[in-house]
Amino acid sequence: MSIIETIQQGNEPEQGLKPRSELTARELMREIGSVLRMSEAEVAKLGELPADPADDQTMIINMGPQHPSTHGVLRLMLELQGETVLRCKPVIGYLHTGMEKTGETLSYLQGPTNVTRMDYLSPFSNELVFSLAVEKLLGIEDEIPERATWIRMLLAELNRVSSHLLFMATNGMDLGAVSMMIYGWREREEVLRFFQTLTGLRMNHNFIRPGGVAADLHAGWYDEVMRLFDVIEPRLDEYDTLMTGQPIWRERLQGVGVITAQEAIALSATGPILRSTGVPWDLRRDAPYLRYAELDFDIIVGSYGDAFDRYAIRLAEIRESLKIVRQILDRMPGGDYRIQDKKVTPPPRARIDESMEALIHHFKIFTEGFKVPEGEVYVAVESARGEIGCYIASDGSSKPYRMHVRGPSFVNIQCLPHMMRGGLIADAVAVISSVDPVLGEVDR
Amino acid sequence: MADTADQEHESAPEPVTLHGCPLTVAFGQRVLHVPRDQYIKVVKALLGDGFEMCTDVTAVDYLQSPQRSLPEGIAPERFEVVIVLRSLLDRAIIRIRVQVPEADPSIATLFDMYPGSEAMEREVYDMFGITFTDHPDLTRILMPEDWEGHPLRKDYEVGRIPVQFKGAPN
Numbered sequence: 163m164s165i166i167e168t169i170q171q172g173n174e175p176e177q178g179l180k181p182r183s184e185l186t187a188r189e190l191m192r193e194i195g196s197v198l199r200m201s202e203a204e205v206a207k208l209g210e211l212p213a214d215p216a217d218d219q220t221m222i223i224n225m226g227p228q229h230p231s232t233h234g235v236l237r238l239m240l241e242l243q244g245e246t247v248l249r250c251k252p253v254i255g256y257l258h259t260g261m262e263k264t265g266e267t268l269s270y271l272q273g274p275t276n277v278t279r280m281d282y283l284s285p286f287s288n289e290l291v292f293s294l295a296v297e298k299l300l301g302i303e304d305e306i307p308e309r310a311t312w313i314r315m316l317l318a319e320l321n322r323v324s325s326h327l328l329f330m331a332t333n334g335m336d337l338g339a340v341s342m343m344i345y346g347w348r349e350r351e352e353v354l355r356f357f358q359t360l361t362g363l364r365m366n367h368n369f370i371r372p373g374g375v376a377a378d379l380h381a382g383w384y385d386e387v388m389r390l391f392d393v394i395e396p397r398l399d400e401y402d403t404l405m406t407g408q409p410i411w412r413e414r415l416q417g418v419g420v421i422t423a424q425e426a427i428a429l430s431a432t433g434p435i436l437r438s439t440g441v442p443w444d445l446r447r448d449a450p451y452l453r454y455a456e457l458d459f460d461i462i463v464g465s466y467g468d469a470f471d472r473y474a475i476r477l478a479e480i481r482e483s484l485k486i487v488r489q490i491l492d493r494m495p496g497g498d499y500r501i502q503d504k505k506v507t508p509p510p511r512a513r514i515d516e517s518m519e520a521l522i523h524h525f526k527i528f529t530e531g532f533k534v535p536e537g538e539v540y541v542a543v544e545s546a547r548g549e550i551g552c553y554i555a556s557d558g559s560s561k562p563y564r565m566h567v568r569g570p571s572f573v574n575i576q577c578l579p580h581m582m583r584g585g586l587i588a589d590a591v592a593v594i595s596s597v598d599p600v601l602g603e604v605d606r
Numbered sequence: 607m608a609d610t611a612d613q614e615h616e617s618a619p620e621p622v623t624l625h626g627c628p629l630t631v632a633f634g635q636r637v638l639h640v641p642r643d644q645y646i647k648v649v650k651a652l653l654g655d656g657f658e659m660c661t662d663v664t665a666v667d668y669l670q671s672p673q674r675s676l677p678e679g680i681a682p683e684r685f686e687v688v689i690v691l692r693s694l695l696d697r698a699i700i701r702i703r704v705q706v707p708e709a710d711p712s713i714a715t716l717f718d719m720y721p722g723s724e725a726m727e728r729e730v731y732d733m734f735g736i737t738f739t740d741h742p743d744l745t746r747i748l749m750p751e752d753w754e755g756h757p758l759r760k761d762y763e764v765g766r767i768p769v770q771f772k773g774a775p776n
Contacts, residue, residue: 169737169744174745174746174751174752174753175744175745175751176745176751177745177746177747177751254747254748255746255747255748255749255750258748258749260757260764262733262758263757263758263764267764298633299633301633427658427659427694428658428720428721428722429721429722430659430660430661430720430722430723430726431722432661441694443694448694448697449697449699536674536675537632537633538632538666538688539632539633539635540635540662540688540690540699540701542661542699549661551661551662551690553662553664553688553690555666557670557671557674563666563670563671564666564667564758566662566664568661568662568664568690572725572726572729573722573725573726575725576721576722576724576725605748606748
């Protein structure tokens with residue numbers, strides 16, 4: 163019976179990895195891990211493997227959802243033959259809280275509060291992509307003040323730094339380099355401290371909003387960012403000494419979880435995974451948003467598509483992001499930090515005391531929100547993990563009719579079955595870590 | 607604020623088509639409106655044009671808002687499947703909107719052309735109940751497998767459904 167017939171009869175098919183005995187060769191062929199790499203003959207051979215069911219050649223085990231190195235609640239069902247992974251299937255949804263449904267009940271002003279919690283390691287990218295989509299629908303994307311745009315870039319890049327530093331920490335922890343874990347967290351904390359001073363929160367900032375940013379940069383921000391350079395840059399060299407050249411580290415990562423450019427594109431992978439295969443694809447350069455076209459930075463690519471390349475790319479991207487931050491510091495313009503459109507921006511607190519109109523605007527914006535013209539729009543930016551996109555369909559009211567976020571982690575974990583096929587189970591940890599999924603964004 | 611109606615009018619006098627389907631421009635983004643029966647054919651042609659990456663698959667349930675601006679010849683239906691394709695070489699992006707009727711909520715899968723659409727199509731199935739013909743593993747992806755209903759449908763109430771997990775006390 164086909165899957166669709168099963169559904170029509172009101173039965174939901176099971177999500178897990180099915181034993182080999184219940185699958186035909188054709189179904190095996192279409193499994194996501196095998197679809198790109200296997201010939202029909204190979205599949206037929208694989209399908210024949212458990213000819214004698216009493217002779218247990220393979221077994222299916224669960225890795226997660228509570229495994230410490232699955233970065234949250236990712237559950238992998240693995241079919242093993244000895245120590246070799248034959249098949250793998252990620253089972254997700256343990257963190258699903260219906261954020262897209264929630265997004266339909268929140269006004270456009272409340273929206274960033276919701277989306278910022280998706281990819282909790284780079285919240286500014288989420289807020290940014292949502293705000294850019296709303297601004298496009300409003301038709302005000304050209305009227306956003308320069309200072310707001312540059313503040314957004316500053317935050318997005320520092321967020322990339324903090325996110326990649328966390329990757330350094332967790333990647334080290336997963337592979338047994340525990341001191342690296344402490345170092346990564348330590349440096350990330352320095353960046354988060356700057357975020358906290360500026361936005362009031364370490365994560366989930368709700369700072370980038372439709373129309374601009376929530377507040378101007380505080381006094382002394384320049385020196386604080388300069389201090390970040392002093393702290394982080396020399397320590398990146400320490401990471402190089404500690405990890406990059408270290409034989410154990412290289413042995414553990416090189417040649418593990420290999421994916422080719424063709425496969426990465428077919429699986430819709432973006433971000434460091436795609437770049438590790440040698441494809442120089444970065445939305446900051448290839449579909450420029452904000453003012454990235456005016457900045458000088460390099461796209462880091464790898465050549466082997468393995469876990470080591472993905473590690474090296476992220477380490478180099480921290481340096482590139484710091485390079486961008488330096489340019490932003492030099493060029494940070496003055497002016498307003500949010501658009502002065504009374505319908506979108508709440509009036510300043512002082513105006514409320516003296517102007518009845520300001521009071522009404524303030525009241526209307528916070529009770530009803532602002533109306534957004536009918537239409538639908540898809541906007542994408544480069545987050546630390548790849549392309550994060552926001553699709554908003556508006557029906558002309560003050561709440562999105564449909565708000566969808568294309569999470570890079572959600573799409574990237576499709577590469578896991580493919581990268582793990584034929585590898586060792588001990589390498590599975592390295593592969594998961596190198597994909598760097600954030601389960602909050604996978605499940606939303 | 608830009609007047610969206612004006613933009614629609616500008617493209618109205620001269621209907622632009624791509625692979626026989628009406629092409630509109632919304633907020634500077636190219637949108638291709640494809641009839642469901644030509645869906646696979648058109649996507650194949652776009653793949654031939656160099657759109658080698660399927661970036662996003664999602665859907666919208668237009669139950670409460672049936673009126674929307676669509677080009678001539680495209681009748682609005684309850685569901686709309688939205689696909690975003692990217693061409694890395696040309697740095698181009700195109701969005702495809704396919705109308706899917708409520709009576710028969712199904713559409714062909716893109717898995718054979720874009721294996722990366724697998725999880726995204728499962729999400730659309732899970733959230734909207736739109737089935738993808740020939741999809742290799744059409745199961746719920748975010749909700750538990752014994753969940754009833756499809757949460758992102760507009761007639762699915764928020765917050766009134768008792769917990770449905772296996773073995774949970776009522």
